[in-house]
Amino acid sequence: MRTTYKVLAYTICVLVGVQAASHAWASAGLGSWVEGGGVLDSTAFESDESLFPEMAGFGIHAMNGMMIIPFVSLILLVIALISRTRKAMQWAGLVLLLVGVQIFLGFASFGVAALAILHGLNALALFTCALTAGRIGMRVDAPAVAAAAPAVEGS
């Protein structure tokens, strides 16, 4: 279980990295496309067209951010709850909370663009929390839990 928790936490780190990379990739593609004469206006923005190949990065960012990362974060919390390890639960809970905040900021930034700044900074906080969860989430409380619930420790 400790390994599962650790793998999930580090997976979230990787997925946050995918978020940054996919958006950067798409933004670079957009810049290149506009430089080449492409025009992005409301009609193009709202179209279902793949205007340039790197546009897939926006889709990856949306799918990963709204579906995959929340799902993995939820599983992380479930694993932590099953383990009954206080630190693990704290860090997993914090990760899920930051994921929720991140999605809210992502949507809210459509209306208030400045919130996208917080979206970017919160991504760093989320990455740090997930990294910390992977490194110390179960380790600190492990002996106490082992004494109280050896079956869990051995699972």
Add this chain to the structure above:
Amino acid sequence: MWALSLVPARYSAMSMGYVDLGGGPGELAPHTHGAGYGEAPLVEVTDLTEGSSRAPDVSVTLTAARGAIRLGDGDAIDGYTLNGGTPGPEIRARVGDLVEVTLVNTDIDAGITLHWHGIDVPNAADGVAGITQDALAPGESQVYRFVAKDAGTYWYHSHQVAHEQVRRGLLGAIVIEPAAAEAGAPVDVVALAHLYGAAHTINGAEGDLHVDIPAGASARVRIINTDNGALFAWLGSGSFRVLAVDGHDLNGPSDVSDAEVRVPAGGRVDLLIARPADGSSVRLHLGGPRGVVIGPADPEPVRAPTGQVDLLSYGEPAPAPFDATAPDRRFDYVIGRRWGFLDGRPGAWWTINGHLYPDVPMFTVEEGDVVMMRLANHSGQAHPMHLHGHHALVLSRDGVPSTGSPWWVDSLEVLDGEEYEIAFVADNPGIWMDHCHNLPHAQEGLVAHLAYANVTTPFLLGGDAKNEPE
């Protein structure tokens, strides 16, 4: 929750969601709306035709086929054509004309229809797959007949797999002119804007549309936005007047010199633009990369002004043709967004009054009702809302009453956080879609219907014809 979200492979729109009577009389029993209400006999949408058997004044055959659409840069995209091209032929009629259009599907496997966007046609001619007809399979054809009643600018497009077929070219312009030609009328120019792939076009061609008229003469530019996002129009120099919106003339339009006009997705705006008497040319910008140039020269593009024409206060007021202060029905159409399942797919989906498709309201009216609808948007994104078969009068926005010209709409953009009150007379019996014309949003469930009591449909969504109107 997941299982409940699944949409059956075949189902009637009449059993969709729940009845909303808007405070008026009727039966609330679920899954029976339109069937067995009151004493009046049931009417099927197929019976709601133009009625007259007289010979058409305007007769057109449109043959739809798969085909490559060649773009200016030499690339081609897979698309659809009408009579060999896209957009399809421009149809022109005069008020009072009986228009008859025969649509033929050559080889489009998903099936096709044609919807007359903005024209208040009889319900049987509305062209919505699964509601007013079955999608036409390859080799099949259908005749649409309607009388041209209101002079104005309209367009037609497929309403089968609309989010894909409209984008890929099944569309065209239709203009209804006054019954008699008007002496001294401005030069008539249609500017149908459409995005093919990444190519911004006017009437199917990239770049500017050039219109050479004499110095001092004027042009009526009919802007048609066939895309999913808003189109903005502004003038490089001089001034314009907004003559009409969604096929209805505005009263007392004034000169606009430093503002742009928003044309919502699906919407139309007619502008009056004069070529200066000094012989210079003017450029009407339509979004970023294209425009209508009036005159022989090629004026430099200019940036869009920061101001925007507010149709809530533009023009002169005039009496409304009905009393909207005591409506027979009041409906809420509140758009939100939440997590859930749409036909089994998880995601953040649009909601109508808190409900996910297909558990959406069936706005139920009786013929003659004065209907008020509150359109509110709390979803985080703009929605160009399109009501079929009717034109509604804008009463207020965010509680501020309309003080300008009567503003009639069939395609009204409701921005995030905005709330409109609109009103209309239920004078066109049928089952009518009321949906977002950002067509991917409609595909994502932002669709409801306005249903007249005692009207029902024999057509099914899904089913053998694979009807998929969105």
